[in-house]
Amino acid sequence: MDVFFVLTNAITVACIYGLIAVAVSITWSSLGLINLAYGFVFTFAGYGAWLVSQHVGEHPLIIAAAGIAMGALAGVLVCLVVFIPLHDKPNFTTRGMIATLAISLIGSQSFLMFFGPRPKSLPDLFGFWSVDLFGVTLTSDKIGIVVCSALMLFLVVRWMKGSRRGLEIRAMMMNPHAASIVGIGIRSTGIYVMAVTGAMAGLASVLLSQTYYIAPFNGLTPLIKGVSIALCGGLGSVQGAVIAAILLGLVEALTNEFLGGQYVLMTQFLFIIAVLVVRPRGISGLLDKAREQ
Amino acid sequence: MSKKHEKSGYTWINPLAAWGTAVGNAAAPSVEVPDIREDWDKATGYKVKTHKVGRLKHYIIWPNHGEKLWSRWRWWPTRRNLLHVTGIYNRKTAIAETKILDRRPLYWLICLAFLAIAPMLFPDNMQNTLLTAGTIFGIFAAINVCWTLIIGTASIFSLASYAVVGTAAFLTSWLSVTYGVPWYVLPVIGAVIGLVFGVAIALPALRLDGFYYALLTLGLNELCRVFFTTSREFGSASGGLYGADSFISESWDPMVQSHVGYYSAFLLLLMSLSLFRLINGKRLGRILRMAPEKREAFAAACGVDYKRARIMIFLITSVALGFIGGFYAAQYRGVAFSIFSFDTVLLGLAMLAIGGIGKAEGAVLGTLVVIFLDKVLLDWGPMRHFMIGALMLAAVLFLNNGYFGIKKQFNAWREKKRGEWRSARTEKGGEALPEEATEVDDKDQLYLRRFDKIQRDYLKTLITPEIIEEHRRQPLGQHSEALERVLLYFRRARMEDKYALHRAGPEGPYKIIAFSGTRGVSPRLVDDREFATVDEGYHGVFMRRVHDLMES
Known part of the structure; x- marks a missing residue:
């Protein structure tokens, strides 16, 4: 096994999980909701894209658009069911987390009931071609995944920095109470945030289905990975999540190379624990008391 | 002044005029006096919609x-x-x-007694299923009670409880399979493993707060699952590790085996409940009740070492969880990988969320509900977990703290509603507010104030220019009914601040004074206005009282 091959693999996967990590991070910092229903959003988008590919068309753009739209829809659904009824109730954080877990339980069981246990696969989005770069063979799907996720992340960050809605979301990140006082609707912002982050998870789902199949319980691994990356990078920080995704990808690649595949999770968790023991709020997490809820 | 005045035109005839004894007022324009009974009925009628909601605490x-x-x-x-x-x-x-x-100890006693005799009440065709489910219930309830100690009492949001149980169970099973360790040592070894595991995961808990720790432990759980499923020693091929020594002999009758399993799990539940009582109800629990989340700084300032107490509880509970893990291995001769699965954590959390986090009764009830759905209603297929998820979601969305938080939440809600209704129907005036009414010991005072307000409202309708003119003409003697009612009310006023006339000289002038109401304290002069004759003085006092009445 060649180091560069492993490295490119790790980067590709890190890109996908990084998308979910950024989604988890943004949701937590702006809404104060630990959303553990991204597994559900992920699978929902995957099945949505699959249905579209079966009934509408197999053009890559259609499938990607369907995945993103379905992800956004699932995100809004989670927002309507969990965030809007709960956000002003006592114990919001605990209850929100348990509610999103309940949604992921309900979701995976309903997917099992509707679609059966057999996994589904999406058509290839990026065709079959490869580029030889400095002696490393980069296949089409790897390049496509990296480019797509980087593009999505870039667009989201641009939108957050440049638009009025983005300004609202950033205001909510700083101080939700003050934001609501100056006229930023907590509920409407919640819907935007969940739609955008859901769209990111939807894209991640479509991209990951290039490597894996879509199955009722397949949302769990991306969720755990995404949450771990977000945790390591610091909840609430986009650049922290990106750095953590790259670092964890490196750890994964190095472990694969020198120790063996079964130790990947162990080294990753030891790495995360080490980071968190040194910096309890992650690599570039918000400072203490920055977000109290 | 009032509507009655406009339609008047009524002239009062002094009945004494027939005998010629009326002085100066044989007839006077006045107002007709409305029937006071109508006013009374209107004022005392209860206009607010009432609901039959209990309001007494029904103590036996x-x-x-x-x-x-x-x-x-x-x-x-x-x-x-x-x-x-x-x-x-x-x-x-x-x-x-x-x-x-x-009364909670009584309820506990009744419920535990019911659990103890439950196997005799199971229907014959369900006996096996229910005994199996009952055994699982006992073990899971024991785990959840310990978990409640961590999440509730120590407020460390750890999701790794099943990982501790699973690790202890796997390692003890492995020891038993490989080295033939007898069953009675397994729980003890499990406890030691639990302690080691507890120390390892308590270290990050010292640094991390709340949800960082929750997510980390969720990851740890996944780590354990992957580690045990992929490693060859723990039987990655067979879905679990089996073959450990057990206290349930395979040579016994299957029914006896089930019963022994049930009662041993019940005993385990009793043990974990007493552990809960010993920790939560004694010093450690009380220390931590002083330091709830977000008020740690205050508790620390009061000299409460809450971190130490939390870690102590965490370690003790980890030992207990390890013990349960060893017990689990000894009971089932091994353990399956499913103990580490995300669904197990989810179901465990569902059990806590349904019953109410932080209460032993909540953990036990939630476990009962979830295990019943999961292990007894097997025919429902994937619908079971769907139902559990829906219950969990409903519990979290609508209840502040699960089933056993309903009472508190309902009482708070009812208090709020009661306050709203009360403020909606409260009128200004002499009437006492309900809050005030409960404070006043002499309830006659309340009735007096209420009656007084009704009477004042009624008398206000009688005050018209006609009766004022009638009084001006002749302050004393027989008056029309309207004026007479008003005057009777005025004369009955309390001595405190009651108006009187003070004759300044032997022939006048007169000034209005007000009594102090206290013996020995002289009256005060109300104002400097002087009245030449006593009749003018009477009318001045009358006008002052009318003014006070209309103001009140």
Whole structure:
């Protein structure tokens, strides 16, 4: 096994999980909701894209658009069911987390009931071609995944920095109470945030289905990975999540190379624990008391 | 002034005029007096929509004897009471009564007794399923009670409890399979493993707060799952590790095996409940009740070492969880990988969320509900987990703290509603507000104030220019009915601040004074206005009282 091959693999996967990590991070910092229903959003988008590919068309753009739209829809659904009824109730954080877990339980069981246990696969989005770069063979799907996720992340960050809605979301990140006082609707912002982050998870789902199949319980691994990356990078920080995704990808690649595949999770968790023991709020997490809820 | 005045034109004839004894007022323009009964009915009628909602605390009250007011059942050598009982005298009847303030020990006793005899009540065709489910219930309830100690009492949001149990179970099974360790050592070894695991995961808990820790432990759980499923020693091929020594002999009758399993799990539940009682109800629990989330700084300033207490609880509970893990291995001769699965954590969390986090009864009830759905209603297929998820979601969305938080939440809601209704129907005036009314001991005062307000409202309708003119003409003597009613009310006023006339010289002038109402304290002069004759003075006092009445 060649180091560069492993490295490119790790980067590709890190890109996908990084998308979910950024989604988890943004949701937590702006809404104060630990959303553990991204597994559900992920699978929902995957099945949505699959249905579209079966009934509408197999053009890559259609499938990607369907995945993103379905992800956004699932995100809004989670927002309507969990965030809007709960956000002003006592114990919001605990209850929100348990509610999103309940949604992921309900979701995976309903997917099992509707679609059966057999996994589904999406058509290839990026065709079959490869580029030889400095002696490393980069296949089409790897390049496509990296480019797509980087593009999505870039667009989201641009939108957050440049638009009025983005300004609202950033205001909510700083101080939700003050934001609501100056006229930023907590509920409407919640819907935007969940739609955008859901769209990111939807894209991640479509991209990951290039490597894996879509199955009722397949949302769990991306969720755990995404949450771990977000945790390591610091909840609430986009650049922290990106750095953590790259670092964890490196750890994964190095472990694969020198120790063996079964130790990947162990080294990753030891790495995360080490980071968190040194910096309890992650690599570039918000400072203490920055977000109290 | 009032509508009555406009349609008047009514002239009052002095009845004394027929005898010629009326002085100066044989007839006077006045107002007709409305029937006071109508006003009375209107004022005393209850206009607010009422709902039949209980408002008394329904304590069961037993008769008592005055001599036995303080005799109680106690835990033998100590002075601790068996039940929180109070002996009182009924305020109305003055009869000695006794009532139990905290009835939870009784409910616990009844429920545990029911669990103890439950196998005899199971229907024959379901006996096997229910006994199996009951065994699982006992073990899971024990785990959840320990978990409640971590999440509730220590407020460390750890999701790794099943990972501790699973690791202990796997390692002890492996020891038993490989080295033939007998069953009675397994729980002890499990406890040691639990302690080691607890120390390892307590370290990050010292640094991380709340949800960082929750997510980290979720990851740890996944890590354990992947580690145990992929490693060859722990039987990655067979879905679990089996073959450990057990206290349930395979040579016994299957029914006997099930019963032994059920009762041993029940015993485990009792043990974990007593651990809960020992920790939560004693020093450690009390220390931590002083330091709830977000008020740690205050507790620390008061000298409470909450971090130490939390870690202590965490470690003790980890030992208990490890013990349960060893017990699990000894009971089932091994353990399956499913103990580490995300669904197990989810179901465990569902159990806590349905019953209410932080309460032992919540953990037990939630476990009962979830295990019943999961293990008894097997025919429902994937629908079971769907139902559990829906229950969990509903519990979290609508209840502040699960089933056992309903009472508190309902009471708070009812208080809020009651306040809203009360403020909606409260009128300004002499009437007492309900809050105030409960404070006043002499309830006659309340009725007096209420009656007084009704009467004042009624009299205000009688004050018209006609009766004022009638009074001006002749302050004393027979008056029309309207004026007479008003004057009767005025004359009945309390001595405190009652108006009177003060004659400044032998022939006048007159000034208005007000009595102090207290013997020995002289009256005060109301104003400097002087009245030449006593009749003018009477009318001045009358006008002042009319003014006060209309202002009130």
